[in-house]
Amino acid sequence: MEKTTSFEFAFNSSSISLFPNFILPEDGDDNIDGKEERTTTIAYARPNLSKVMPLTTIPTIDMSIDHDSLVSVIAKACEDFGFFQIINHGVEPDVYKKMMDVSMAFFRLPCEERGKLYSSNPHEVVRVGSGYVELQNKERVNLWMERLSHLAHPFLKDNAHLLPQNPPEYREIAVEYAKEIADLVDRLWGLLSEGLGVEPNYLRKRFENNVIFHQIVNFYPPCPDPELTLGLPPHTDIGLITVLQQVEGVSGLQIVKDGEWLSVDPLPDALIINLGDQFEVLSNGRFKSQDHRAVNNAKVQRLSIVTHCKPKMDVVIGPIDELAINAEQTPLYRHYPFEEYNTQYYKDFKVVRKVKELFLLNP
């Protein structure tokens, strides 16, 4: 197994300790580099958890309400938050539960077993890895997390044999799960098209054969001092739409709203939906791709199963023409192949950047 400064070390010791290379600087690091205007209020600072608004949450949407109400509550949540939590979402309860159980079982495996899939190469189709942020002084701070990532739909149809062999049931369950999530996303294409005011099949026709699903199981072990670390740094998701399942009863996902961090409290049997940068561009800025982060807990571990739905590299993204015409608005963003956005997003991935702004027509 390739040696890294990531989580493997922490697990190798008898108790998980907070090594200095996981600790964020006290005054934060705003990553403003002077030459480019990268001003942002969101920095690689310590999470300042006492300032996070407690007991506030994103809209909860019951997917079993009547169709027209559903279209409008989803559209409103996308405008106001870019995030919402859904219940009665139609994902098979048994698959939902089994996916969480098998993901937990994966991270209970000994480090050597998980490490068989370790790779620092982001292009590896199935891999275990961790992450870090880079401060302005080029110092690296490791994130308090480990993740298992792999392509899912439609990739798994022919490639399930590449998934972890252990736990033995992981492969079968991940394939079922990817199918359930793909069906949910298909339904969301319809609801979101209507919410945008375009023909109900618009997004489905445009994307059903033009997207890939990338699934990431994020594991955040208990952390001796959650105030000093981050699980995932503030970011927006790069793709179109993200579906997230998290351990019941354990908070950790936080989003920014009006400059404040809000905690997204997980509801039983729910899924969280958030829009990525490509959706904000398609909607010409009406629906938001919101900054979010994951923080750690002192006593309990947390796990999130995240499916990122992204355009294929050659798909051209830009504000939907009909929207700009209907609203007599001028398009805010130019058109570009997704590959161009992808390159920019990962170019300086370890530092805080507003990638969307690079694609504005009038920056």
Ligand SMILES: O=C(O)CCC(=O)C(=O)O
């Ligand atoms: O673990 C979480 O709740 C956040 C995960 C996330 O934002 C991501 O994987 O993009």
Ligand SMILES: [Fe+2]
């Ligand atoms: Fe995310």
